[in-house]
Amino acid sequence: MTKLLEVRNLAKAFGGIQAVDNVSFELEAGQLLAMIGPNGAGKSTCFNLINGQLYPDRGGITILGQRTNGRKPRDVWKLGVGRTFQITCTFSSMTVLENVQMALLSYHKQTRSLFRKVRRLYVNESMELLELVGIAAQSRRACGVLAYGDLKRVELAVALANRPKLLLMDEPTAGMGPAERSQLMELTSAIVRTRKIGVLFTEHDMDVVFTHADRIIVLNRGELVAQGTPSQVRANVKVQEIYLGTGKTPGTAFPTS
């Protein structure tokens, strides 16, 4: 199997805070990799390093065999990387449909076109993506007025527009109820299986993580404390300490058995 993503000895500090400290892991195609850890563990920073939004202090990132350290997010995107943000980030003056059309315009290299109206471009393709993530009914609504959970779905549709091989999802289910969460993660697993892509995601709901993830990596204070299959991680003493000892876990409790 080809390695989609290889992270080697990654490190990033903000002033005195070592947000990510010597982290290494890998992700293969067709795999759903969960990154868990308490708030402030460095998960979002990892995402930002991988997609090029932040520049690492040390370490290497290789995506599809290409070293991407120092590349800009837009160049990383061109390799086939889609991403959703922890705090949703959409074009608020556009409708749901237009948000997806924007991503498709970029994918089809049409952003400098001054000829045809957007109204008629890539509508079907966009609607298919919206149907896939389950918000086709809201396609004409402005993103500025959408509920948070729905915005997360828009982000997913946008992230899927460039047919990514690697999908980075930072807390994709925040703002959703339990039923909606499992439904979205089931959808994500289905995409992973059918399209043979790799997904790295973070999630606070441990039920979701342990049900859907193929592998799990655990961060604490920037350090990687454990990685493995769900059962290996569940059995890991250090992980249990982090989650049970401090009692600071957001979301549901750590499932011990």
Next chain:
Amino acid sequence: MDRTLGFYIVQFLTGLADASALFLVACGLSLIFGVSRIVNLAHGSFYMVGAYVAYYLIGFFSEGGCAFWAGIVLAAVVVGLIGVGIEVLLLRRLYGAPELFMLFATFGVVLIMQDLSRWLFGAEDLLGPRAPGLAGSVNIRGTLLPQYDLALILIAPLILGVLWLLLNRTRWGILVRAATEDREMSDALGVNQTRLFTSVFFLGSFLAGLGGAIQLPKGGANLLMDLNTIAEAFVVVVVGGMGSIPGAYLAAVIIGELGSFGVLVFPESTLVLMFLVMAVVLVIRPHGLLGQAGAGAHVAFRAAEAVLQPASKKLKLLGLACLVLILVMPVLVGTFQLVLLTEIALFALASMSLYFMMGPGGMVSFGHAAFFGGGAYAAALLVHYLQTPMELAVLLAPLLVGLLALIIGWFCVRLSGVYMAMLTLAFAQICWSIVFQWGEVTGGDDGLLSIWPSQWASDKIVFYYLTMILSIGGILVLRYFIFTPFGYTMRACRDSALRVDSIGINLARHQCLAFAVAGVFAGLAGGLYVFSKGSVFPDEMAIPRSFDFLFMVLLGGVETLFGPIAGAAAFTWLHDQISRTDFWQLILGCIFVLLVVAFPQGIVGSINVRWGRFFANQNH
């Protein structure tokens, strides 16, 4: 003059002395901006009034050492109180309004103060009184330096020290710094904003007045001081870093020395030099020499974010009615009104091109006159030197300006918000100073004359139709662009830089292209304008012209596609009505201020609120 060591020392000290007044006015501007997020264009006017008031106070107190310094300090206090008056009566009503409207209100104040000063103090330049006891010179290795310059050199660091103590050692100063660094935070702390703003306004205006007053013995007082000073103060604040007082001093010294030594090297282009330094500093250090990323960058001049709607049937019918009216106009009105309508159409095109950048692009330009005037000069120079026929000149002017806009844009898109706006102003000033100072080629202040249309278009009615076709065509094309992928990409860049980057779009490149597109159409308007007038003067590139365009867009309302046209029509008509009266700037300024207070959404924006439902699409 011999270039001895003494000469260079004196030159250096002169630069330092020049820096003092500049520092005072700039740090006042910076303080006010930091706390209230108001870009106070009237700050240059405060400086000017400080000089005039000091002149009369010193004269009133008659001779004596005490009278001189008392007059200066009292003048600064008077200006401080004027600033408080403006804050309390006007700006306080606007704190919730978009930043651009506040900016506009302050530009109204500039116009009002300009005419009031002319009325109160007279149009002649005044020579400042000498400072008692400091009227002589010191000899530095054979070169003379006025004693008063030494006093000036000492005043700036003194004020810098006092300000530092005030900001770092008093409770008030801590509140000011908190408000500057984090407005929400200080809101949350329950700081009495109103009183804080007023006191900062007093201090800032006081410093501007003091700056004007202390330079009186050196530079005197005249009516050009306001806009000249505000442009220089912008440069200092931006080079030094928004909100940084030591930065303002450093930048003032750099600009002062640049003026002092630059005149030896490039006597013709001192202004260009100053703005060039600013451009270079901003490209290397986008937040200024000592500025921090946070301050000022948030002021994004965001327009309301509404989903784009295609024109409804009713709106299209309205447009058609207007078209028919335009078509039959030559039968209905005389030549004089036709010329006015021609002008309105060209300004409408120019302001539509500015709107294209500001609305969908989210990029505010304080220097759109560079593109409009650039088009006018490009066409005029082509005709004057190459005897280019009108048709070719009108075709080439937009292309040349498009190129100019691409270059200016390349620098500007590295910045955002106020910084970008100020950089556009700087570039416009560079263009202006080139045409103003390079007299042999551009005619300087006398402009270029006898630029008339081709024979077939020389009839006023024919030229009217030609202008209407090209400007309405241009406006419709620009409007069409907004609905195309490029227009959407511009809006995407405005809405979220982060998201745009993560879907593979190069934000800077698209913004730069938006500059070029806007430049092409503004250049077309300018190119036609010169043929409608038959001449061109540097005024077409000057700051007031840039603000005319801004005002046309704001008058119409930034959130509406046809606002710029209504704005241009209203503004040009208004301007025509009042420009024959004596104190027209005063009237215009009052209208600016009143309109901003009464219609914070612009004219069309306000109509939109009232009648929007009527014109809306029924199918949604």
